[in-house]
Amino acid sequence: MKLHELHSWDLSPTEAVALQRKLRREVVSDRPIPLENVHVVAGVDVSVKDEMSRAAIVVLTYPDFQPVETVLATRPTPFPYVPGLLSFREGPVLEEAFRQLGTVPDVFLFDGxxxxHPRRIGIASHMGLWLEKPTIGCGKTRLVGHYGSLQEERGAAAPLMDHGERIGVVLRTRTARNPLFISPGHLADIDTAAELVLRCAPRFRLPEPIRAAHNAAALGGPSSRV
Known part of the structure; x- marks a missing residue:
């Protein structure tokens, strides 16, 4: 798959923050995904263990989630753990994996x-600029923002707000289970991102593409993603 190579990954944390502030102006987060044209989706995940990172991209048909392609890439973890800078820790190994893709998915769902995000450019937004395709962030825990009450049934949703700005949606994909924190990455908007995630999670809390990528990325036993 061809990528839009934006920058070097060889940056300090201070330089990475400055780059995020620059790149955030290029992120498009108000464009509805044309869901009727979505036929192929990809899940993206990275596992880190013993300072080695493995990226997995699993491509599935939509809406029946049949396997199309899986690519893996493994390399030493190049960047320290710094909250808000996940894309610089995982970006290099993801770039390597994306370049192996023979299929071009209609939408990418990221575990992240x-x-x-505090600077409005989490990993799904950042890598979306490299991919130039619609991307969605699916966080398992809240990074930033606040929300009100959320009903227990599947499909319940509440706006995720930060400083008066709606930055995503808190979405319960399975009744009485912890919700997911959904936000557009790039070339997407909040509402269609949330709708697609819910459609991609017919049985489990995590969307099928991300579940498949998480399983493929596992580095031989318990792994951590930070």
Whole structure:
């Protein structure tokens, strides 16, 4: 798959923050995904263990989630753990994996944040600029923002707000289970991102593409993603 190579990954944390502030102006987070044209979706995840990172991209048909392609890439973890800078820790190994893709998915679902990020450029937004395709952030825990009450049934949703700005949606994909924190990455908007995630999670809390990527990325036993 061809990528839009934006920058070097060889940056300090201070330089990475400055780059995020620059790139955030290029992120498009108000464009509805044309869901009627979505036929192929990809899940993206990275596992880290013993300072080695493995990226997995699993491509599935939509809406029946049949396997199309799986690519893996493994390399030493190049960047320290710094809250809000996940894309610089995982970006290099993801770039390597994306370049192996023979299929071009219609949408990428990331195990990580989109614009629900302190500088509005989580990993789904950042890598979306490299991919130039619609991307969605699916966070398992809240990174930033606040929300009100959320009903227990599947499909319940509440706006995720930060400083008066709606940055995503808190979405319960399974009744009485912890919700997900959904936000557009790039070339997407909040409402269609949430709708697609819910459609991609017919049985489990995590959307099928992300579940498949998480399983493929596992580095031989218990792994951590930070």
């Amino acid at each position: 944040m989109g614009i629900a």
